[in-house]
Amino acid sequence: MVEPLEDLFTEQVATWARLKRGVDGLVHAQTRAVRIDWFDVFVRHIPHRVGSTTAAVDRESIAKRPCFLCKDNLDPEERGITFNADYTIYFNPFPIVDRHLTIVHREHGLQHIAGEFGTMLDLAASMSGYFVIYNGPECGASAPDHMHFQAGSRALFPIEKDTANIAGVKVPNYARNVFLFRGSERAQLISRIYRAIELLSEKTGKRPEPLINIAVFHDRGQWTVYLFPRGKHRPAVFHTGELTVSPASIDLSGIFVVPLEKDFQRITGEHIAAIFREVTLPDAAFNRVAAQLESET
Numbered sequence: 001m002v003e004p005l006e007d008l009f010t011e012q013v014a015t016w017a018r019l020k021r022g023v024d025g026l027v028h029a030q031t032r033a034v035r036i037d038w039f040d041v042f043v044r045h046i047p048h049r050v051g052s053t054t055a056a057v058d059r060e061s062i063a064k065r066p067c068f069l070c071k072d073n074l075d076p077e078e079r080g081i082t083f084n085a086d087y088t089i090y091f092n093p094f095p096i097v098d099r100h101l102t103i104v105h106r107e108h109g110l111q112h113i114a115g116e117f118g119t120m121l122d123l124a125a126s127m128s129g130y131f132v133i134y135n136g137p138e139c140g141a142s143a144p145d146h147m148h149f150q151a152g153s154r155a156l157f158p159i160e161k162d163t164a165n166i167a168g169v170k171v172p173n174y175a176r177n178v179f180l181f182r183g184s185e186r187a188q189l190i191s192r193i194y195r196a197i198e199l200l201s202e203k204t205g206k207r208p209e210p211l212i213n214i215a216v217f218h219d220r221g222q223w224t225v226y227l228f229p230r231g232k233h234r235p236a237v238f239h240t241g242e243l244t245v246s247p248a249s250i251d252l253s254g255i256f257v258v259p260l261e262k263d264f265q266r267i268t269g270e271h272i273a274a275i276f277r278e279v280t281l282p283d284a285a286f287n288r289v290a291a292q293l294e295s296e297t
């Protein structure tokens with residue numbers, strides 16, 4: 001899959017002006033590392049992300065706008081590669097990372113993970129060097145009305161290095177609460193993830209789907225899955241206007257997007273740690289679910 005993607009990238013950058021602008025914008029994006037305890041988060045100033053960061057995702061706003069993932073509304077130059085019976089892979093014209101992809105279901109229908117996690121594993125397994133992410137409909141998906149994943153180059157994917165030596169389902173002292181799963185058995189991994197999601201639904205009362213972000217990659221025959229249980233969508237600093245940030249899977253994986261220059265200058269590791277703690281599931285509920293998952297393995 002990687003080779004056809006490289007060919008598509010070359011063709012699309014040459015023919016699709018919106019993607020070319022986004023790729024150029026990413027080249028000029030400044031990135032700086034901020035230290036939080038024992039790990040780095042990479043703060044990235046990307047002005048072209050301001051629309052996604054501030055997107056209105058309430059039901060009424062979504063119902064009013066044309067869906068930008070439906071085939072009829074794509075730019076005429078936009079081309080994709082089909083993946084399994086249901087999905088098409090496109091380049092994302094507002095990239096956060098190199099080779100940023102949007103993987104779109106052919107039918108317009110609500111963002112949901114039930115029945116779709118296996119596709120995430122298949123995508124990761126067929127795209128060596130990429131991570132694949134899922135943002136829940138109330139956790140950063142700017143098209144909560146149209147099922148999609150994203151993917152991008154793992155050249156910068158900080159959480160992979162942070163967790164390289166962690167064996168359990170929890171990452172200690174990590175500011176954000178995240179469940180970690182590794183495995184080479186597809187069916188077993190799928191049932192473990194759905195069990196975790198079911199437990200989160202029980203603890204948080206959110207059905208059919210708790211607030212979650214997911215990131216997956218595949219390397220040397222094994223998948224690594226990060227499941228970020230969320231306590232809330234956006235941090236208080238977003239609503240007060242103090243910082244224009246709205247973390248989703250990529251931010252939680254260690255690339256923190258700031259569209260505004262003034263925020264890029266002033267944001268600190270303390271700010272980011274506080275935002276991570278605020279938007280991921282609070283410790284008490286997280287630890288209860290982690291204990292249950294550990295007891296079942």
Ligand SMILES: [Zn+2]
Binds near residue numbers: 067068070145146
């Ligand atoms: Zn749609």
